[in-house]
Amino acid sequence: MEDNILEIKNLSTSFFTHLGEVKAVRDVSFSVEKGKVLGIVGESGSGKSVTALSCMRILQEPGRIVGGEILFKGEDLGKKSNKEMRAIRGNDISMIFQNPMSSMNAVLRVGDQLTEPLMEHTSISKKDAMKRAAELLSLVQIPDAEKRLRAYPHEFSGGMRQRAMIAMALACDPELLIADEPTTALDVTTQSQIIKLLSDIREKLGMSIILITHDLGVVAEICDSVVVMYGSMIMEEAPVDDIFHNACHPYTLGLLNSIPVVTGDSKNTRLEPIPGTPPNLLQPPPGCPFAPRCAYAMKVCTEKAPQNTQISDNHRSMCWLLHEDAPDNFLKRGNPIVR
Amino acid sequence: MLKYIIQRLLAMIVTLFMIATITFFLMHAVPGGPFASEQKVPPEVQKALEDKYHLNDPVIKQYFDYMSGLIRFDLGPSFKFKGVTVNSLIQRGFPVSAKLGIFSVLAILVLGIPLGVIAALKHNKWQDTCVRFTATIGITVPSFVIATVLLYIFALKLRILPSFGIETWKGYVLPVAALSGYSVSFVARLTRSSLLEVFRQDYMRTARAKGLGESKILIKHGLKNALIPIVTVLGPLIAGLLTGSFVIESIFAIPGMGGYFVNAISNRDYTVIMGITVFYAAFLLIMIFIVDLIYGLLDPRIKLGK
Numbered sequence: 001m002e003d004n005i006l007e008i009k010n011l012s013t014s015f016f017t018h019l020g021e022v023k024a025v026r027d028v029s030f031s032v033e034k035g036k037v038l039g040i041v042g043e044s045g046s047g048k049s050v051t052a053l054s055c056m057r058i059l060q061e062p063g064r065i066v067g068g069e070i071l072f073k074g075e076d077l078g079k080k081s082n083k084e085m086r087a088i089r090g091n092d093i094s095m096i097f098q099n100p101m102s103s104m105n106a107v108l109r110v111g112d113q114l115t116e117p118l119m120e121h122t123s124i125s126k127k128d129a130m131k132r133a134a135e136l137l138s139l140v141q142i143p144d145a146e147k148r149l150r151a152y153p154h155e156f157s158g159g160m161r162q163r164a165m166i167a168m169a170l171a172c173d174p175e176l177l178i179a180d181e182p183t184t185a186l187d188v189t190t191q192s193q194i195i196k197l198l199s200d201i202r203e204k205l206g207m208s209i210i211l212i213t214h215d216l217g218v219v220a221e222i223c224d225s226v227v228v229m230y231g232s233m234i235m236e237e238a239p240v241d242d243i244f245h246n247a248c249h250p251y252t253l254g255l256l257n258s259i260p261v262v263t264g265d266s267k268n269t270r271l272e273p274i275p276g277t278p279p280n281l282l283q284p285p286p287g288c289p290f291a292p293r294c295a296y297a298m299k300v301c302t303e304k305a306p307q308n309t310q311i312s313d314n315h316r317s318m319c320w321l322l323h324e325d326a327p328d329n330f331l332k333r334g335n336p337i338v339r
Numbered sequence: 340m341l342k343y344i345i346q347r348l349l350a351m352i353v354t355l356f357m358i359a360t361i362t363f364f365l366m367h368a369v370p371g372g373p374f375a376s377e378q379k380v381p382p383e384v385q386k387a388l389e390d391k392y393h394l395n396d397p398v399i400k401q402y403f404d405y406m407s408g409l410i411r412f413d414l415g416p417s418f419k420f421k422g423v424t425v426n427s428l429i430q431r432g433f434p435v436s437a438k439l440g441i442f443s444v445l446a447i448l449v450l451g452i453p454l455g456v457i458a459a460l461k462h463n464k465w466q467d468t469c470v471r472f473t474a475t476i477g478i479t480v481p482s483f484v485i486a487t488v489l490l491y492i493f494a495l496k497l498r499i500l501p502s503f504g505i506e507t508w509k510g511y512v513l514p515v516a517a518l519s520g521y522s523v524s525f526v527a528r529l530t531r532s533s534l535l536e537v538f539r540q541d542y543m544r545t546a547r548a549k550g551l552g553e554s555k556i557l558i559k560h561g562l563k564n565a566l567i568p569i570v571t572v573l574g575p576l577i578a579g580l581l582t583g584s585f586v587i588e589s590i591f592a593i594p595g596m597g598g599y600f601v602n603a604i605s606n607r608d609y610t611v612i613m614g615i616t617v618f619y620a621a622f623l624l625i626m627i628f629i630v631d632l633i634y635g636l637l638d639p640r641i642k643l644g645k
């Protein structure tokens with residue numbers, strides 16, 4: 001399809017550890033539209049990072065992609081040679097990570113690290129690369145850019161480092177930016193600044209973004225569509241409005257229920273985390289991974305994996321309750337938890 | 340920076356002074372003296388000898404006499420080698436030991452570090468197993484055993500290398516192998532574990548995500564970080580190698596510092612013990628200082644002098 005920059009089809013990734021095969025991503029499919037922001041949400045350990053690392057093919061041992069296709073502009077990245085992949089990383093697809101403190105190399109100057117993708121992917125001179133790096137730092141609103149290039153990462157604050165990481169990712173004008181929890185390690189004020197920056201940059205440069213987060217507030221702010229992951233599988237995929245107003249999966253509803261709500265003049269904060277713990281991915285349950293924690297679970301949920309139910313054109317959900325044979329169709333009842 | 344260097348130099352002088360003082364009094368606290376063991380010497384002669392070297396002065400006076408010499412870099416005469424000063428003893432012995440040591444240091448750099456890198460790159464493959472196995476032997480087996488085995492194989496059985504003396508380059512092979520076996524193994528193992536640790540770091544993933552090649556990631560992002568813990572141990576290791584090993588030097592009949600030192604201790608050759616101790620300590624302090632300077636160059640988070 002022309003409008004999709006990235007299409008993931010039935011991606012499965014496992015870690016082959018001494019204890020056995022950890023199924024970190026199971027049969028995940030989604031696509032990212034050109035110029036749009038796709039959010040991936042889910043509790044930690046649900047397979048979001050591994051999905052992203054699989055797209056870049058930078059999984060560390062003992063992780064391996066065991067199945068599926070990763071179509072970037074129609075070409076399967078899984079079939080590319082290492083050399084071809086290297087030419088794509090940091091150039092067509094780039095990535096920023098959760099912890100800006102440890103994601104920069106402490107013994108190299110910021111300027112050195114910023115120019116690296118440019119020197120790797122273009123035939124620019126070191127001097128011009130430095131000039132471009134200074135522009136990039138200004139783009140991510142780091143003042144005094146030229147001087148900052150000579151600094152070391154430890155002289156930057158967390159927020160500034162994440163800005164520098166973003167600048168680094170933007171160096172070669174990528175078509176797709178994968179941001180893996182870019183704000184999780186930052187304080188609240190800095191978080192919203194970084195999100196604002198990402199959304200400004202998207203507007204200015206027009207690239208597509210995959211934004212991984214477990215913060216639904218961030219999703220509401222900048223995402224166009226959302227993938228909800230749990231226990232290494234996709235539970236629900238929908239446009240952002242549908243996620244907030246027409247969620248169909250009990251897990252999505254649970255997530256929505258666990259965000260603090262501020263209404264009108266009286267601050268009414270309500271926070272209800274979903275009880276229970278995520279499944280063991282060494283031996284994932286045969287049925288729906290969420291079934292043991294699901295308040296609406298039926299017998300079939302623990303026995304057979306749920307099927308995809310298409311709610312509308314671009315809204316799908318994986319839940320037995322949505323099956324036509326389910327008692328008192330969940331959909332017809334509306335959202336019992338939220339309402 | 341200059342202020343830091345001056346501070347460090349002053350601290351080194353104070354440390355040296357304290358080492359000299361402690362060694363001096365400990366040495367004198369041990370019963371016996373340089374001339375006590377020579378039973379054939381009549382008591383008058385022994386007394387005369389002791390007088391000549393001021394050994395019958397109060398210890399405190401001897402101490403001040405010695406220290407005033409030390410300040411002028413005069414380490415005094417040897418009691419046992421008649422007419423030889425400690426300075427000339429060190430001048431004679433140190434270059435021999437140091438030459439052996441320099442080859443051993445080279446062995447660390449061209450064998451120890453690369454072997455560690457290979458082992459880390461081939462983690463859990465046969466190359467890694469080989470390096471780990473050899474390094475464990477190098478660390479656990481004492482140098483004199485290594486020396487003996489090497490001598491047996493290469494000098495006695497194969498007859499391709501001489502068993503003693505350092506007249507030709509061939510003579511260096513076995514003593515250097517025996518002397519550096521431990522250090523090379525230790526550095527190889529440290530390099531391996533340090534690199535494996537670095538491979539797990541987030542910045543390595545960042546480098547990979549930029550599309551850099553594996554060798555560039557390893558050299559530019561990996562090695563510089565992995566070297567930091569290695570440099571720390573390199574200082575004392577190098578100091579130890581350059582100042583010689585009595586065992587190796589006596590097995591291979593090499594006239595280095597180590598031999599002088601051990602003889603001096605059994606003979607209570609006070610000035611030689613003192614001289615070599617102070618020299619060794621000064622050398623070690625200088626090496627540690629150099630290591631700290633390199634450390635500061637490698638790791639910008641370390642601010643020297645703060």
Ligand SMILES: Nc1ncnc2c1ncn2[C@@H]1O[C@H](COP(=O)(O)OP(=O)(O)O)[C@@H](O)[C@H]1O
Pocket residue numbers: 015017022023024042043044045046047048049050051060061062063281
């Ligand atoms: N190096 C690894 N070895 C074994 N298992 C791993 C490794 N990295 C991740 N996993 C497994 O993959 C699962 C998904 O991890 P991840 O994608 O990092 O979750 P998150 O959604 O928090 O980003 C985790 O539950 C973890 O058990």
Ligand SMILES: [Mg+2]
Pocket residue numbers: 045048049050180181
């Ligand atoms: Mg993660």
